[in-house]
Amino acid sequence: MTSAAVGLSHSPLIGKNDPAPEVLARVDRAVAVAREFVRAFAPDLVVLYAPDHYNGFFYKQMPPFCLATGAHAVGDFGSASGPLSVDTESARALASKVLDRGIDLTVSARMTVDHGFVQPLEVLFDGIDRVPVVPVFVNGVATPLGPVSRIRALGTAIGSAAAELDRRVLFLGSGGLSHDPPVPALEGAPPRVADALIEGRPPTPEQRERGEQRVIQAGRDYAAGSTAMIPINPTWDNELLDILEAGTLPDLDSWTVEWMGENGGGSGHEVRTWIAAFSSLAATGGYQMESRFYEAIPEWIAGFAVATASQR
Template sequence: MTAAAVGLSHSPLIGKNDPAPDVVASVEKAVDAARSFVRAFDPELVVLYAPDHYNGFFYKEMPPFCLATAAHAIGDFDSAAGPLSVDTDAANALARGALDRGIDLTVSARMTVDHGFVQPLEVLFGGIDHVPVVPVFVNGVATPLGPVSRIRALGTALGDAASALDRRVLFLGSGGLSHDPPVPVLDGAPPRVAGALIEGHPPTAEQRARGEQRVVQAGRDYAAGSTTMIPINPEWDNLVLDTFEDGRLTDVDDWTVEWMGTQGGGSAHEVRTWIAAFASLAATGPYRMTSRFYAPIPEWIAGFAVATAVEEHTT
């Protein structure tokens, strides 16, 4: 097997509440470099680690992570809707491999996914059905959250299991870095909101539109300096990126849930997707980061990053 990894932030506000043109241009340049990296690597399979934003997973059953043998995108924030090109045979093989390696993995035969999964597929591949994929949900918002060490263990197990596939495998982490968008929380929620978070009642088109507009307005308020959200934290974001670049993945075992939230905001735990992706790559052997981009972008409520990495022996 040949392996590579990409970490890519996502934001539903891209194209809806953009920063200055020079910032957009710098992001597009970094994304173009990642696209070129992916084209050159030409993956035969993508293992995609991504979060959910209460569109597919709810408190009625909330696993810490879940692998899909089939998945369908809902099309929120103008992202693509429809089935992902899930490689069911590879998904089943990876699921068995993770379970054999001591990971208590949940498996979904009908996963619902949102823009957290769709954006990286659209950005890097041009669509949700352009490359065989194994989607892996990693919970990054619904408390209580488990220890970060278990996410590293998940990535390690799936990376090790992928070695048996004898294919070019791209491990892709979607999310992060520091950001604190207006995501609803169960604790203290009014009954209607609590019911939706527990049961997962699909919103009407009108309700979804109103919710998406609230997020857009939150981005505008944040960029204007009027907000109660935890600020983007470039120092913490770069510490996270340094950890991946230096290959010091065991350091994440000491990252506590509380520390991550204090440093990076309520949705900083989307960094768990990057941890899983880089742990999967590290399971195949030493790696080196080939590109790294970072910018704090208030308009997108995100410490926005793009990074690529390959096995050390890969030219």
Template sequence: MSHSPLLGLNPISSELEKDLQGAIARVREQVARFDPELVVLIGPDHYNGFFNELMPPFCIGSQATSVGDYLTPPGSLNVDEYAAVALADQLMDDDFDIALSRRMQVDHGFVQALQFIWGGLETPPVIPIFLNAVAQPGIARLRRCRQLGEAIGRFLDKEPRRTLLIGSGGLSHEPPVPTLAHPDPAIRERITVKREPTQAERDAKTQRVMAAGMALASGTSDMKPLNPEWDARWMDALEFGELDSLVQWREESIAQEAGLSAHESKTWLVARAALPIDHRLPCTLRYYQAIPELIAGYGVLFMHTADTPT
């Protein structure tokens, strides 16, 4: 499921708003029908919880707190600490070195999906898994994301609870997230050293991103445009279980074709790789809209294993 911090902030047409909210409502309905007892949530960060002073490719949180950026609620996530540590333990046994945060901070990249599905942070137990999608060279490669998903799947094979996996991020987009190549040393410092921003700084960031979205929609921006063709290829590969070919894509092509932040789409790959790929899975919801006002190639894929009730 994609996310966008601009949902509810930048205006979009009433027809598109109705269409988008209808898709989100269908997600809620399908999740409610499935009634998960555990949620494995893979999401990115936008320099709110993880910074360049220490940037792991992946990190499991045994506790997690929402910073409450944009319109998402602040507060503690309902993390299953025991399951999170058990997953980290098994990954280490499987020779998959994984970081573990005992006090993870997460932003809208995690929280928006929970907010849209459950209305807030009162959710079933969650295992939050961070995926670095902004800071090179530590952005995990496609093959490694698939391997992590497969390892999570082996862990869940022994989990008796009904489990919902959520990959939150993507698809094509390149918002104004700074990198260490930025010429301003103050900005490079801001994305390197972890500190709590002031409310004024948060407000200024929100206004800057809102303006970037409206500029993209009006055609007055020099940001990379959305790429619906790339988004369709990505969604096809996941829906049809074509992971062998997907992991052969050139890493450089992701940013070149879909934008620097399209690496967030790898959260989908991790979630999909945790499910069987030896046969095609039922896909009960596929939705997509390119929405420049939200700086989002916004997509949803809802899939389930064959023995899952619908």
């Protein structure tokens, strides 16, 4: 088995509330490097770790992570909608092997996913149906959240299981880094909002449009400095990237849920997708980071990063 990893931030505000042209140019160059890395690696299977933003997973049942044997995208924020090209046979094989390794993995035969899954597939592969994929949801926003050590264990188990498939596998982490967008919280929510977060009733097109406009406006307010959101934290973001580059992943086990939220913002836990992806790669042997890009982009409410890594 040959494996590689890519970590890629996402933001629903890309193309809707963009930074200065020179910042966009730097992002575009970093993304182009990642696209070329993926093209040269030519994966025949992508294990995609991504979060959800209350489009597919709700408090009625909220697993810490879940592997899909089938998945459909809702098309939020202008992202693609429709079925992902899930490799069901490989997904089932991975699920069985991961359970054999003592990880209490939830499985979904009909997972609903949003831009967190779709954006990396569009950016790196030009669509959601261009490459066989195994989607893995990693909760990064709905409390309570478990320790980072369990995310590492998940990534390690999937990586070692994937090593038995005799495939060229790309482990792809989508999310983060530090950011604090206006995501609703169950605690203290008014009854109507709480009911939606628990039951997961799909919004009407009008409700979805209003919600998306609120996020776009929040990005504009954040870039203008008129907001109470937790600031982007380049120091914290680069500490994570340093650990991933060094391959000293157990160092992350000391990162508590509370400390991560205080330093990375309410959605900073999306870095769990990166931790899972790099843990999967580490499980297949030593690795080296091939490229690394980071920029704080207030317009996107994101510490935005792109990184690639390959086996030594």
